[in-house]
Amino acid sequence: MTTVSYSVPAIHCGHCTHTIESEVGEMAGVHSVKADLETKKVEITFEPPTSEEQIKALLAEIDYPVGGLLTI
Ligand SMILES: [Cu+2]
Numbered sequence: 001m002t003t004v005s006y007s008v009p010a011i012h013c014g015h016c017t018h019t020i021e022s023e024v025g026e027m028a029g030v031h032s033v034k035a036d037l038e039t040k041k042v043e044i045t046f047e048p049p050t051s052e053e054q055i056k057a058l059l060a061e062i063d064y065p066v067g068g069l070l071t072i
Helices: 013-026 052-061
Strands: 002-007 030-036 043-044 069-072
Touching: 002 052, 013 030, 013 043, 013 052, 043 052
Parallel strands: none
Antiparallel strands: 002 043, 002 069, 030 043
Protein backbone atom coordinates (compact mmCIF):
# COMPACT_ATOMS: atom_id res chain seq x y z
CA MET A 1 0.00 0.00 0.00
CA THR A 2 1.28 3.42 -0.98
CA THR A 3 0.20 6.89 0.15
CA VAL A 4 0.88 9.90 -2.05
CA SER A 5 0.07 13.54 -1.56
CA TYR A 6 -0.42 15.69 -4.63
CA SER A 7 -0.76 19.40 -5.04
CA VAL A 8 -3.83 20.08 -7.22
CA PRO A 9 -4.02 23.85 -7.84
CA ALA A 10 -7.36 23.62 -9.69
CA ILE A 11 -9.24 22.83 -6.46
CA HIS A 12 -11.37 25.91 -5.70
CA CYS A 13 -14.51 24.72 -3.88
CA GLY A 14 -16.27 21.87 -2.14
CA HIS A 15 -17.57 20.57 -5.45
CA CYS A 16 -14.01 20.06 -6.64
CA THR A 17 -13.02 18.06 -3.57
CA HIS A 18 -16.18 15.97 -3.87
CA THR A 19 -15.59 15.24 -7.57
CA ILE A 20 -11.99 14.21 -6.93
CA GLU A 21 -12.87 12.01 -3.97
CA SER A 22 -15.65 10.20 -5.80
CA GLU A 23 -13.83 9.76 -9.14
CA VAL A 24 -10.50 8.63 -7.71
CA GLY A 25 -12.31 6.62 -5.03
CA GLU A 26 -13.90 4.47 -7.73
CA MET A 27 -10.56 3.20 -9.03
CA ALA A 28 -9.80 -0.43 -8.21
CA GLY A 29 -7.13 -0.62 -5.52
CA VAL A 30 -7.74 2.87 -4.13
CA HIS A 31 -8.37 2.64 -0.38
CA SER A 32 -8.82 6.27 0.54
CA VAL A 33 -8.88 9.71 -1.04
CA LYS A 34 -8.87 12.93 0.87
CA ALA A 35 -9.05 16.21 -1.01
CA ASP A 36 -8.48 19.37 1.00
CA LEU A 37 -9.91 22.69 -0.11
CA GLU A 38 -7.70 24.92 2.06
CA THR A 39 -4.37 23.42 1.08
CA LYS A 40 -5.41 22.24 -2.43
CA LYS A 41 -3.91 18.89 -1.60
CA VAL A 42 -5.10 15.38 -2.39
CA GLU A 43 -3.89 12.46 -0.32
CA ILE A 44 -4.46 9.03 -1.81
CA THR A 45 -3.75 5.58 -0.39
CA PHE A 46 -3.70 2.85 -3.00
CA GLU A 47 -2.29 -0.48 -4.08
CA PRO A 48 -2.14 -2.39 -7.41
CA PRO A 49 -3.74 -2.60 -9.92
CA THR A 50 -3.84 1.19 -9.58
CA SER A 51 -0.58 3.03 -10.24
CA GLU A 52 0.47 6.62 -9.68
CA GLU A 53 0.47 7.13 -13.45
CA GLN A 54 -3.16 6.03 -13.66
CA ILE A 55 -4.21 8.29 -10.80
CA LYS A 56 -2.47 11.28 -12.39
CA ALA A 57 -3.99 10.45 -15.78
CA LEU A 58 -7.48 10.30 -14.26
CA LEU A 59 -7.02 13.60 -12.42
CA ALA A 60 -5.87 15.26 -15.66
CA GLU A 61 -8.85 13.77 -17.49
CA ILE A 62 -11.36 15.25 -15.03
CA ASP A 63 -9.60 18.65 -15.23
CA TYR A 64 -7.69 18.52 -11.95
CA PRO A 65 -4.12 18.03 -13.16
CA VAL A 66 -1.51 17.32 -10.54
CA GLY A 67 0.76 20.30 -9.92
CA GLY A 68 3.36 18.33 -8.00
CA LEU A 69 4.12 15.50 -5.62
CA LEU A 70 4.48 16.67 -2.04
CA THR A 71 6.55 14.94 0.56
CA ILE A 72 4.49 13.55 3.40
CU1 LIG B 1 -14.93 23.68 -7.42
